[in-house]
Structures are given as C-alpha cells and as structure tokens.
Amino acid sequence: MPRIRALEPADAPAFQAFVRALSAETRRERFLGAVHELGPGMLRQLTQAASPEHCALVAISEGAIIAESRYALDEDGASGEIALVVAESWRRLGLGGRLLDAIVACAARAGLARLRGEVFRTNVAMQALVRKAGFELRSHPRDARLAEIDLRLAPRSLLKSAIELTGNPLQEPASLNQS
Numbered sequence: 001m002p003r004i005r006a007l008e009p010a011d012a013p014a015f016q017a018f019v020r021a022l023s024a025e026t027r028r029e030r031f032l033g034a035v036h037e038l039g040p041g042m043l044r045q046l047t048q049a050a051s052p053e054h055c056a057l058v059a060i061s062e063g064a065i066i067a068e069s070r071y072a073l074d075e076d077g078a079s080g081e082i083a084l085v086v087a088e089s090w091r092r093l094g095l096g097g098r099l100l101d102a103i104v105a106c107a108a109r110a111g112l113a114r115l116r117g118e119v120f121r122t123n124v125a126m127q128a129l130v131r132k133a134g135f136e137l138r139s140h141p142r143d144a145r146l147a148e149i150d151l152r153l154a155p156r157s158l159l160k161s162a163i164e165l166t167g168n169p170l171q172e173p174a175s176l177n178q179s
C-alpha cells in the first residue's frame, strides 16, 4: 500500500522525475496546459516546505513518488486551489480518493472556508472523483474548455465540536501514512 506523506524540498528531484514520467495528456490535465517538465522556479515553488499558504502531499511506493495532491491559498486568505494527479499505472485503486480526502482534511484543519479548482470539461475521471467527494461542479465563467469545482468546508468551530463529539480527530499528514 503506498504511503502518503508531506512533500518536502528534498523531494525536488523525485518530484521532477514523477512529472517527467507522466504522459503528455496527464500533464496537460494536471497543469491545464502543455508542460513537459518543471522549470527551476516552478520546481522550487511546488516543493517548498509546508506553510499556512499551502499543503502538498505525495504518495510513495518503493521510494518513488506516484501521486500528488495540494492546495495553495488564494489571495482572499479563505479559499484554496487544489490540484491532484495519480500516475497512470496506479489509477482506479482508490489512491486519488485517499489523496483528495487527505488534502481536504489539511485545508479544513488550516481553517479554509472553501476548496476550489479548475478541470477540463473533458476530464471525466476528476469530475467523477470530486463529485463523489461532495464538490459542486459548474461551468467556468470565462473559459468554455473548463469546469469549476468547489467544496465548502465546515467552519473551524463546527469542526472542533464534531471532533469533541466524535472523539475522532482529523489526522496530521504525517500520521496518514499506511505501510
């Protein structure tokens, strides 16, 4: 079973190798454009240490990165933009769902009010996955090729009472690991 953990700056070479090994179509779906590999600035940005502005998680199998999920805080400081990708050979095994749940938990714990994102309208897999997770989907107001996805998160006070009631604390990324 792949292990899920926080992405760290030291992962930069492994993360670049992961992106390079994806198919052109998967990179297009993940980055919403033609990306072959990450330039130095983008690689640094995507592998920076976790902060209140972002959370990035990776799934690891036999030392290699096989999937990634993340959010980056929007300028409004209340919502975050998510991204998610699973290597082709690891699809339909529940990994995308696990990484999506984990990044939603990260955002909720950080007190975000919303998670949002943009996906190609042709991206049936991502749309089905996020719909199952409770996201709303709607047309993009400015780009007919895209759909917007949106999930409202419970206010921090509600989460706190839910945790107190259920005794089921949201897990830290480090403890999401399953070997």
Ligand SMILES: CC(C)(COP(=O)(O)OP(=O)(O)OC[C@H]1O[C@@H](n2cnc3c(N)ncnc32)[C@H](O)[C@@H]1OP(=O)(O)O)[C@@H](O)C(=O)NCCC(=O)NCCS
Pocket: 026, 029, 030, 031, 082, 083, 084, 085, 086, 087, 090, 091, 092, 093, 094, 095, 096, 097, 098, 118, 119, 123, 124, 125, 126, 128, 129, 130, 132
């Ligand atoms: C979208 C993506 C992350 C799904 O990853 P995954 O690990 O295959 O997803 P899961 O195995 O957790 O699938 C969970 C559910 O999502 C839905 N789903 C996933 N792939 C699907 C597909 N190709 N067609 C229809 N439904 C699909 C199904 O309901 C599935 O449940 P099921 O397998 O029990 O039927 C993966 O296809 C991917 O990396 N795509 C390219 C990157 C991308 O599009 N990113 C989005 C923009 S950032």
